Amino acid sequence: MFCQVGGILMAISDKQKNITLDMRGQVCPACLLVAMDTLNRQKTVLKSGTKKLSILTDNREATTTIPSTANNMGYEVTVNKIDTYYEILVEAQP
């Protein structure tokens, strides 16, 4: 699945358990809007705990705005630093 943001395509891979949103190279708040859009679209599977959303970003600001917004929406969020980027893992609250 492809999504066009700001004229740039972003890859979203939909694996067995995780939905991956690779937004490396993009800046906030566009990243936030894309992340929110995905959270809205995948609400059912995410809230039920069937799947988790893995957001990859190298924008430091996004590691604050996305977790804060996702928390307010009732999700559990963890941020992991991986090499040169971050993985923001969003899942249903326990």
Next chain:
Amino acid sequence: MSVPEQIISLASQALQDEEYPLLDPQACGEYSLFAEFLNKAIVQNRQMRKKYQRTESYLRDKINQMLQVIGTIPLRPEELDDETLISLDPLGIIAGSFSQILDHQRETNEKLEIAMEEINAIFETVGGGILVLDAEQKIISYNKKFSQMFCEPGLEIIGHSCRDIVCQGSVPLKECGFLEMVRTGKSVSKSNCPRDDRSFNIVVSPVRDKNGNLLHAVILYIDVTELMQAKAVMAQEKERLSITLESIGEGVVATDSKGYITLINRAAEELTGWSGDDAVNMPVCNIFNVYQQGEEHSCSTLFEDVLRDPEKIEQMSNITLKKKKGAECLISLSAAPIRSENDNASGIILVFRDITKEKRLDEEMAKSDRIDSIGVLAGGIAHDFNNLMSSVLGNVSLAKKFLTPQDKLYGLLDETEKSTRRAKGLTQQLLTFAKGGAPIINLVSLKDLIEESARFSSSGSHIKCGFSFADDLWSVNVDTGQIGQVIQNLVINASQAMPSGGTVRVSAENILLDQDDIIPLSHGKYVRVDIKDSGKGIEKDNLDKIFDPYFSTKKTGHGLGLAICFSIVKKHGGHIFADSVVGEGSTFTLYLPASEEDVSPSSAAEKNGVVNGYGRILVMDDEEMIRDISETMLRHMGYQVEVCVDGEEAIELYRKAMKEEQPYDAVIMDLTIPGGMGGKEAIEKIMAIDPTVKAIVSSGYANDPIMASFRRYGFIGVVPKPYSMDELSAVLQEVFVSQP
């Protein structure tokens, strides 16, 4: 370029550039109307473009505003162009996100409401009173329990200080839990705080805002009055139990279920030799080293037996307890399980006491009883035998008076007399042993008596006697004959135990016995005599029996010697026992009660030989044989003699003699007349007739108390039966000399 082409070119530029001037219709000539139309279209276009720009700006503003609400930075125009912005539908995305945020908020609110309900339920149902204060120590909330604890019904306390409601000025500020919590910044617990006649445990906890500033304080009050009272009762009970345990004579040891000691009282410390500090937490079998005669150590089996059956109470006697330093004592023991609530044994209690002394006293008692019963039998035989001896001895000694020592018959009679005396000695021994024989006591110095008796026994033998006496040795009130006999017997025994010679060590010292001594005597002053040989010793099995009559390990012994010693010492209020190690020797020890008096030098002189006398003598005896021989002997000595069979006749004769003014110079009376009045009663009556009567008491029962203290009954002399002519003469001399 034609005019129309120029007009269109200018119009195109005016459409693209807002600042570009409109067309000039007058300059367009015949196309002026066309130019005016184009100008209208250009103005309309410029207005529409401004409107579109305002709309787009409004959209960006609102999107940025919403992004700020969510908490992120505004969109940058270079990041998203207008077209992309519209196609991305940010408002739709944000609206969707708000929808989720609101859903989450609603769920959170529902959870908060439930949590609030739960807190309210806890607030009201918790067992303690709860007070919520603001930072100024003013009450903002409290539960029913608090109200029941501290408030008058209907009293409104919101807004009051807790100091007015709870402490009411009775607690100094420095002890205030709230202030301490403010000062330390931590929760504060206070135990057993008094308020009126009740006690409370108090916990003060802070409630803080996000920045750590104190918002509220929650105080929990738990009423512990009943708990404290129960604790006090328990402590009192524990103290009472502790004092009881420490003051009783029994040793008490308690263990847990694994056999480790949890409690040991003072008596148990003394009995086991282990101090409480060392014993507690030790396995009980390490300190309670017990076994029964002939069995293996049995502490562990005892423990297992009791634990296995919670109903079981083991009671055992005659258990040997080995103390820490190896000494042993006999104990009686009771072991019972301690039952826990579920009826399982959670440990055991051992209660035990030292029965070593008790056991020895029992054995002494049994020995005494045994000896007494044999004594009764022996006494009966000896009494009759003694009377027969009296006749033989009297007749033989009288027969000798008709002969000169040169006569052939004299020698035979002399031998007969000696044998008869030995037989008399044996019956006297039997009688002494038999019915007690209250000793005829005199105050003596034991030193002389012991030395004399021991030398007498050891003279001519292969042993020597070594003496050791305390310088200030107390005097004793003893029958010198009897105690002399004891010393002689013991020295003879010692000499026989050392066939190849040696030294018998004889020592005497002063001893003050107190209540705790194991010697079965009442407390007081005693003289202790030890007679120690270095002979072959006595087997342990025999040691208990050596004082039994007719028990002897010697081929030639008749087994009376030590039985008599035992009997004599006992009649003197003393105690005798033996200690022995096989191969090392034996020690015989006797305790004799010491006298408060000192011995005055004796003036009693030995009297030997028959001294003839004159005067009238009345002899009273139920035995014809005795009457006959006494009369014959007395007549031979020169006395006039009358005889009678009992007290009644004696009184009658005495009265008659007085009346006829031919009073008797002396009366010899048998103490015991079976079926008639004996000497004791008769002397009373005769003294009523003649207070100056010279009466001599005579009896085969040397042991009778009257024989020992004859003067108290009115007699002035005593002569034990059987007596020889010499002895009879001597007592008459004594009577006539002392009271002419």
